[in-house]
Amino acid sequence: MHVLLREVAFTRSGDKGDTSNIGVVPYRAQDWEWLKEQLTVERVADVFDGLVKGPIRRYELPGICALNFVLERALSGGVSRSLNLDAHGKAWGNLLLTVSVEAPDGWEPYWPYVDHETGKEESS
Amino acid sequence: MSRRDFVRIGWGSAYADDNLDPAEDLARWGDLDALCFDALAERTLALAQIRREQNPEEGYDARLEEFARRFLPYAARGLTLVTNMGAANPRAAGRRLRAWARQQGLHALPIAVVEGDDVLAEVQSKDVWIEEIGAPLRALKGRVVSANAYLGADPVIQALREGARVVIGGRIADPSLGLAVMSHYFGWAADDWQRRGQGIVVGHLLECGSHVTGGNYADPPYRVVPGLDRLGMPWAEVGPDGAAVISKLPQAGGYVTENTVKAQLVYEIHDPARYYTPDVVADFTQVTVNAVGPDRVRVEGGTGTPAPATLKVLIGVDEGYQAEAEIGFAGPGAYDRARLCEDVLRSRYERWYRTACDDMRLDLIGVNATFGPAAPSPAAPPHEIRVRLAVATPDRDVAERITREVEWQYFGPAGGGGVRRRVTRRLAMYSAAIPRDAVTPRVVWPE
Numbered sequence: 001m002h003v004l005l006r007e008v009a010f011t012r013s014g015d016k017g018d019t020s021n022i023g024v025v026p027y028r029a030q031d032w033e034w035l036k037e038q039l040t041v042e043r044v045a046d047v048f049d050g051l052v053k054g055p056i057r058r059y060e061l062p063g064i065c066a067l068n069f070v071l072e073r074a075l076s077g078g079v080s081r082s083l084n085l086d087a088h089g090k091a092w093g094n095l096l097l098t099v100s101v102e103a104p105d106g107w108e109p110y111w112p113y114v115d116h117e118t119g120k121e122e123s124s
Numbered sequence: 125m126s127r128r129d130f131v132r133i134g135w136g137s138a139y140a141d142d143n144l145d146p147a148e149d150l151a152r153w154g155d156l157d158a159l160c161f162d163a164l165a166e167r168t169l170a171l172a173q174i175r176r177e178q179n180p181e182e183g184y185d186a187r188l189e190e191f192a193r194r195f196l197p198y199a200a201r202g203l204t205l206v207t208n209m210g211a212a213n214p215r216a217a218g219r220r221l222r223a224w225a226r227q228q229g230l231h232a233l234p235i236a237v238v239e240g241d242d243v244l245a246e247v248q249s250k251d252v253w254i255e256e257i258g259a260p261l262r263a264l265k266g267r268v269v270s271a272n273a274y275l276g277a278d279p280v281i282q283a284l285r286e287g288a289r290v291v292i293g294g295r296i297a298d299p300s301l302g303l304a305v306m307s308h309y310f311g312w313a314a315d316d317w318q319r320r321g322q323g324i325v326v327g328h329l330l331e332c333g334s335h336v337t338g339g340n341y342a343d344p345p346y347r348v349v350p351g352l353d354r355l356g357m358p359w360a361e362v363g364p365d366g367a368a369v370i371s372k373l374p375q376a377g378g379y380v381t382e383n384t385v386k387a388q389l390v391y392e393i394h395d396p397a398r399y400y401t402p403d404v405v406a407d408f409t410q411v412t413v414n415a416v417g418p419d420r421v422r423v424e425g426g427t428g429t430p431a432p433a434t435l436k437v438l439i440g441v442d443e444g445y446q447a448e449a450e451i452g453f454a455g456p457g458a459y460d461r462a463r464l465c466e467d468v469l470r471s472r473y474e475r476w477y478r479t480a481c482d483d484m485r486l487d488l489i490g491v492n493a494t495f496g497p498a499a500p501s502p503a504a505p506p507h508e509i510r511v512r513l514a515v516a517t518p519d520r521d522v523a524e525r526i527t528r529e530v531e532w533q534y535f536g537p538a539g540g541g542g543v544r545r546r547v548t549r550r551l552a553m554y555s556a557a558i559p560r561d562a563v564t565p566r567v568v569w570p571e
Contacts, residue, residue, distance in 0.1 A: 017166070059394075
């Protein structure tokens with residue numbers, strides 16, 4: 001089934017100079033393996049076509065089941081000289097959430113809430 | 125003697141304009157051992173350097189007097205304060221802190237200054253290689269304003285060992301402020317790369333302040349953060365092996381969850397196996413997070429490899445001015461009128477300004493200002509749009525005049541309103557690497 005990445009994961013984006021990075025963290029660890037196969041550098045490059053001028057690299061953080069995309073020449077010169085309205089690219093992770101992915105059969109959406117006894121996040 | 129088997133380190137500031145109210149809550153209620161204040165983003169130092177050029181006693185963080193008034197009394201009662209609020213002038217900042225402490229009757233408060241990050245003379249004499257342009261320093265257009273090497277935890281540790289209760293420096297790397305406190309508390313060896321790597325993980329989780337307590341995170345209904353209107357700052361309880369629990373005051377808003385910690389772990393990193401700092405090359409790949417109670421997340425598994433042989437230097441270059449102006453359109457036909465206004469501005473730019481400008485950009489805010497060519501087409505014409513023109517130019521008069529061009533669109537397509545104009549200095553930041561031994565951090569004790 002097709003779902004938007006937004007249903008599966010959250011993102012956080014930031015900047016260092018003219019390089020942007022977008023961390024992608026699935027809400028559930030069990031979604032990491034299939035997400036890794038689908039969320040390739042090519043998929044991300046499609047989403048940012050025309051916006052990112054340099055190469056895109058992907059890294060894994062297996063300890064927290066997260067991916068990190070690093071986008072070079074991505075911020076029109078970086079926050080100190082870019083004319084972009086959002087010169088940090090703070091919103092860029094949100095653009096990535098619009099990508100469509102193919103979830104396994106029987107996959108169900110998950111909106112976490114925090115259990116106030118344990119501090120753990122549970123499915124609502 | 126240690127009073128606990130962990131050190132509790134709070135974080136009071138994530139950048140130069142951060143709100144200090146939650147920091148004071150932490151100082152008052154947090155039972156902290158130390159409170160760190162990061163104040164420097166990439167261009168903050170170059171802006172501070174320009175203030176110093178205008179007044180040699182200036183160039184430190186604009187909040188320094190507030191910091192002194194609100195937090196030195198806690199330092200006098202045992203709270204260690206570590207900050208890079210000295211910005212472009214740590215020595216003057218130290219003298220000011222000394223004077224403000226005296227005014228509060230805190231004559232014996234040990235205040236140390238870490239200096240030596242200013243390497244402007246060094247990078248100019250060596251004509252260092254600038255990574256972004258792939259050429260030496262002299263090829264940069266514009267005046268070089270500042271050059272600061274990232275210092276690590278070691279000079280801060282030295283100051284703490286010599287008895288400092290307050291340590292203020294310039295370009296000390298953000299997470300190194302925290303690493304210094306834990307290294308000193310537990311006496312970690314300078315070549316204990318495993319603990320240093322884990323310590324940098326903890327410093328990185330704290331360095332953006334309320335990012336780890338639910339800031340920059342809420343996205344209802346997917347992520348509902350409680351108390352976003354009274355967001356608190358975090359602390360870490362760090363054990364002797366570096367494993368830490370990230371937490372916050374129970375009465376503060378926001379929350380600390382496995383996901384808020386993960387979100388900050390991935391923030392502004394490149395290769396997670398090689399996170400470069402002056403202290404260690406930290407490895408985030410095996411870091412794990414586990415909720416161990418409400419607003420308590422245990423973080424462990426960070427490690428590292430030996431510190432790099434070079435230090436990163438940020439070089440600030442005065443490239444003139446950036447001008448920005450906007451005008452808004454609303455109601456039926458707003459999109460078409462905004463597009464027409466955009467065409468008029470583009471035409472006038474091409475005819476009158478192009479040769480005087482280095483760069484230009486036209487946006488429709490509400491349509492494509494953030495994602496540019498990657499923005500999806502609007503499903504329906506937006507009801508409100510703002511046209512934004514931005515240029516970069518070395519000429520201040522050109523910058524001012526082009527913002528008037530947008531204002532003159534009051535006489536353009538019908539109903540244009542709400543003009544805002546702004547001209548700012550264009551301080552570009554470039555980076556270089558210099559050998560570690562070309563930088564000499566020093567601890568000094570202001571009179």
